Amino acid sequence: MVTPVFESTPAVPAASPEPVAPARAARILLADDQADVLDALRLLLKRDGYSIVTAQSPAGVLATLDAEDVDLVLMDLNYARDTTSGREGLDLLARLRGMDASLPIVVMTAWGSVEGAVEAMRAGARDYVQKPWDNTRLLATLRTQLELGQALKRSRRLEEENQHLRRGQGGLPSLVGDSRSMQPVRRLIERVAPSGANVLVTGEHGTGKEVVARLMHAASTRKDRAFVAVNSGGLSEGVFESELFGHVKGAFTDAKTDRIGCFELADGGTLFLDEIGNMPLTQQAKLLRVLQTGELHPVGSSKTRRVDVRVVSATNVDLAKAVAEGRFREDLLYRLNTVEVQLPSLRERREDIPLLAAHFLAEHGKRYGRPQMRLAPSALEALLAYPWPGNVRELEHAVERSLLMASGEEVLAEDLLLKRGGNNGGTSRLEEMTLEEVERYLIERALARHEGNVSDAAKGLGLSRSALYRRLQYYGIKGAR
Numbered sequence: 050m051v052t053p054v055f056e057s058t059p060a061v062p063a064a065s066p067e068p069v070a071p072a073r074a075a076r077i078l079l080a081d082d083q084a085d086v087l088d089a090l091r092l093l094l095k096r097d098g099y100s101i102v103t104a105q106s107p108a109g110v111l112a113t114l115d116a117e118d119v120d121l122v123l124m125d126l127n128y129a130r131d132t133t134s135g136r137e138g139l140d141l142l143a144r145l146r147g148m149d150a151s152l153p154i155v156v157m158t159a160w161g162s163v164e165g166a167v168e169a170m171r172a173g174a175r176d177y178v179q180k181p182w183d184n185t186r187l188l189a190t191l192r193t194q195l196e197l198g199q200a201l202k203r204s205r206r207l208e209e210e211n212q213h214l215r216r217g218q219g220g221l222p223s224l225v226g227d228s229r230s231m232q233p234v235r236r237l238i239e240r241v242a243p244s245g246a247n248v249l250v251t252g253e254h255g256t257g258k259e260v261v262a263r264l265m266h267a268a269s270t271r272k273d274r275a276f277v278a279v280n281s282g283g284l285s286e287g288v289f290e291s292e293l294f295g296h297v298k299g300a301f302t303d304a305k306t307d308r309i310g311c312f313e314l315a316d317g318g319t320l321f322l323d324e325i326g327n328m329p330l331t332q333q334a335k336l337l338r339v340l341q342t343g344e345l346h347p348v349g350s351s352k353t354r355r356v357d358v359r360v361v362s363a364t365n366v367d368l369a370k371a372v373a374e375g376r377f378r379e380d381l382l383y384r385l386n387t388v389e390v391q392l393p394s395l396r397e398r399r400e401d402i403p404l405l406a407a408h409f410l411a412e413h414g415k416r417y418g419r420p421q422m423r424l425a426p427s428a429l430e431a432l433l434a435y436p437w438p439g440n441v442r443e444l445e446h447a448v449e450r451s452l453l454m455a456s457g458e459e460v461l462a463e464d465l466l467l468k469r470g471g472n473n474g475g476t477s478r479l480e481e482m483t484l485e486e487v488e489r490y491l492i493e494r495a496l497a498r499h500e501g502n503v504s505d506a507a508k509g510l511g512l513s514r515s516a517l518y519r520r521l522q523y524y525g526i527k528g529a530r
Contacts, residue, residue, distance in 0.1 A: 075195050076100040076117075080110045080124035080141075081157075086180075090123070097188055107141040114148060121195050123178075126158040126169065139172055146173035150423075153198035155190060157182065175426060189500045197426055200433075204407030204424065224257070224264055225408045226401035229525040230393040234261075241388045242268035247340075249325075249385045250363040252392030255442030258363035259321060261390055265361055266319040274318030279311050281336075281362075282327025289332045290348050294339070300349025312345055316356045325385065326366025326377065333378045340384045360385065395437040395444065396486060402432050405441060409448040410460070417452050424460050431462040489524045492517070496526070 104110045126138030156169045157178045175194045242265045250258040266276045295310030371377035414422045451464040499505035507517040
């Protein structure tokens with residue numbers, strides 16, 4: 050993206066917030082042969098905002114699921130035919146797993162035992178509740194399983210969308226994620242990509258900066274020309290000019306033939322300069338000259354060559370700070386960041402983890418000849434609990450590794466080979482976080498300790514309930530009650 054000459058960085062007008070459709074109330078199927086139990090559960094769950102449908106027999110459960118969609122089944126294990134062993138309920142559980150393996154099922158019985166719980170979980174139940182139930186624990190269990198169920202559905206939908214994308218658009222790069230923090234990124238890319246303006250992509254290591262650069266190229270008028278990527282911060286002084294601008298035969302000892310540089314290769318297209326913040330000052334001056342004039346001289350040549358290149362650059366360095374410290378040229382920064390796209394870390398977009406995992410599972414599953422692979426609920430829970438210091442790149446490597454480790458058609462938590470004490474791993478990175486990142490992290494940990502209870506979490510954090518609610522809204526943290 051060749052940026053026109055300008056004297057100050059133009060501000061990009063903020064996009065107006067898009068209206069958000071009200072979320073549909075989660076629909077729960079209650080199955081029990083006792084009418085009073087169904088009534089009690091219906092009253093409890095309706096107060097919590099759930100939509101309820103009931104059945105009093107296994108046949109009624111199957112008929113209901115044939116007729117309508119539900120988000121979760123809360124079912125008794127004992128019915129009229131056999132009131133003690135739970136066998137009728139286990140048979141029903143097996144039928145339900147065969148119908149929809151992603152449907153969350155929580156089983157409940159008054160004749161609970163360790164053996165019964167183990168057998169139900171082996172048969173595919175997500176959790177187990179014994180009568181008489183504790184309201185708080187029951188609600189927390191249902192909320193957790195509903196969230197996991199929705200995540201699995203979104204993962205499956207994403208996989209289908211990716212397959213359609215590959216079939217219909219020939220590998221057009223996709224930016225996976227629809228979290229609150231990714232939505233403004235998407236809007237900005239949509240507005241800037243066709244413009245031809247130079248773009249600076251910032252964010253931590255592994256957040257997907259090259260994906261954004263490729264997406265910008267694919268969505269621009271330059272999409273039919275070359276996209277050339279180079280690690281500009283990793284080029285030594287001796288090869289920098291040759292790599293970017295090319296050289297002619299005999300220009301130096303090893304110059305056996307003419308060589309075209311990256312700028313000429315990307316002529317009419319897009320040049321992606323990664324790790325731009327690590328470029329030495331002497332190299333910055335040479336790059337600035339080409340960006341200002343659109344002209345270059347291959348090493349050893351006196352001929353001027355003109356290029357029309359859009360430059361997308363990327364860095365995890367704070368360039369404003371580098372300018373203030375004299376490590377980066379301010380005039381070069383103005384040339385590079387006509388528009389800045391700042392990518393959030395994976396810590397700031399945890400809602401996207403199931404989508405990203407499904408995307409990588411589909412990609413690498415095809416590569417390794419295992420397209421049928423799916424994530425088990427235990428694996429999804431482990432992914433959501435891990436702090437991901439390496440961001441999206443680390444997540445991709447973990448999913449790819451799990452495909453090699455998994456013995457069946459499901460990736461289990463142990464197949465991911467994540468470090469033990471996933472959440473605790475985040476504490477080693479506190480000194481690298483901003484104040485907002487630290488606050489969000491501590492709030493999430495407090496909510497996890499107190500099973501989403503806002504009052505208890507607020508007390509543990511030394512905040513009032515209203516103060517914590519304000520922070521939950523600010524950070525977009527969900528799952529609190």
